[in-house]
Amino acid sequence: MSIDHDQIFKQLIEAFFREFTELFFPAEARLINFAKVEFVRDELFTDVKRGRHKRLDLVVKVGLKKGGEKFILVHVEFEASRKQSDFPKRMFQYFCQLFLRHDTEIIPVAVFTDDAVWRKPVSNRYQLQLRSRKIVDFEYELIKLKNLNYRRYLKSSNPLAYALVAKMGYNRKERARLKADFLRLILGAKIDPARRSLLVDFIETYMTLTQEETKEFNSVVASERKYKRVEEMITTYEQEGIKKGRTKGKQEDLILLLEKRFGKLKPATKRKIGQIDSSKELESLLLSAVDAKSLDDLDW
Numbered sequence: 568m569s570i571d572h573d574q575i576f577k578q579l580i581e582a583f584f585r586e587f588t589e590l591f592f593p594a595e596a597r598l599i600n601f602a603k604v605e606f607v608r609d610e611l612f613t614d615v616k617r618g619r620h621k622r623l624d625l626v627v628k629v630g631l632k633k634g635g636e637k638f639i640l641v642h643v644e645f646e647a648s649r650k651q652s653d654f655p656k657r658m659f660q661y662f663c664q665l666f667l668r669h670d671t672e673i674i675p676v677a678v679f680t681d682d683a684v685w686r687k688p689v690s691n692r693y694q695l696q697l698r699s700r701k702i703v704d705f706e707y708e709l710i711k712l713k714n715l716n717y718r719r720y721l722k723s724s725n726p727l728a729y730a731l732v733a734k735m736g737y738n739r740k741e742r743a744r745l746k747a748d749f750l751r752l753i754l755g756a757k758i759d760p761a762r763r764s765l766l767v768d769f770i771e772t773y774m775t776l777t778q779e780e781t782k783e784f785n786s787v788v789a790s791e792r793k794y795k796r797v798e799e800m801i802t803t804y805e806q807e808g809i810k811k812g813r814t815k816g817k818q819e820d821l822i823l824l825l826e827k828r829f830g831k832l833k834p835a836t837k838r839k840i841g842q843i844d845s846s847k848e849l850e851s852l853l854l855s856a857v858d859a860k861s862l863d864d865l866d867w
Contacts, residue, residue, distance in 0.1 A: 570772065572680055576645040577625050579730065579769055581606060582762050584627060586727035588641070590720075591710060595674060603630025603638070612661050623661060628669075639672040640665060646679045655693040659705045675707035680734055682713055721748070726756035730766040733773040743783035746774045747794050754796040767800070817849040824856050836862070 580587050584604060588596040607626040613619075625643040630636075642665060644658065651657065654677070662675050679689070691709035695702040712734040720728040720735065729752040737745055753766045776784055788794035788801065818840050826832055843849055855865050 572647040573624055573645045575772065576680060579765055580625060580643060582765050583727040586725050590725050590728055598631055600630040600632045612664055640669055641674045643676045643678060646677060648681050649689050655690050658707045659693040662705065677707055677709050679711045726753065726758050726766060729753045730769040733770050743776060743780045744787050746770065747784055747787045747797055750797045751794055754800060814844055814846055817846060821849060821853055821856065829862055
């Protein structure tokens with residue numbers, strides 16, 4: 568299954584928006600009133616020339632500490648590759664449409680999440696000029712995670728940094744121990760369990776280990792006391808994984824049985840089954856499905 572990188576990063580930065588701005592834009596963060604933050608949903612960019620619509624990745628409306636009712640926008644685009652040669656121009660076009668709609672200051676940001684080592688950097692500027700006359704000189708913030716040194720960010724007290732280091736530059740040979748260190752820092756951060764889970768999931772997504780690396784990782788967390796919480800977390804995750812695996816298996820068995828008896832199920836019915844996380848309820852439905860004459864006979 569392919570990874571939806573944009574969605575993963577969007578979810579993470581939404582949950583850690585304050586940490587994101589404080590990590591990469593500390594001067595601007597000091598001006599923002601984080602009690603007045605609103606995520607603007609479904610902000611569409613219209614490409615009139617091509618007749619296409621593009622949903623902007625993340626647009627945030629933020630108040631200012633000394634701005635009264637005034638607000639500004641933070642616009643973030645997440646890019647998993649540098650294939651689009653006209654990217655700086657697109658960022659300018661997004662900026663123009665956002666400004667026309669909201670008539671306020673905008674902080675435009677592009678976060679490149681790819682693992683490639685760039686021989687030539689992507690420009691963070693777009694210029695319009697006629698001969699020697701400069702008409703527009705637009706700049707946006709460009710963050711290329713792979714070009715950042717993870718060591719600098721491990722010194723931070725910012726919990727978001729402990730997850731983003733998984734996409735930064737480090738020695739592959741140190742991968743197993745680094746993963747243990749990143750998880751140790753996340754588990755020690757003073758944040759709520761839901762947000763901590765997002766950071767752990769991010770590490771698990773972007774630091775998958777080979778069989779040999781997994782052996783080294785398990786040896787590291789088992790041999791040093793400072794990794795005790797990491798070892799405890801692994802045990803919990805393994806138990807939850809086994810439980811989820813069993814539940815998913817029963818969901819698949821139920822769908823297979825129902826389709827064998829009543830034909831192809833509607834997507835809504837499959838989603839309904841997928842939302843059942845009770846093993847006992849699934850077992851009961853499996854028994855009912857054997858004798859049911861129709862889907863309506865099932866006790867949902």
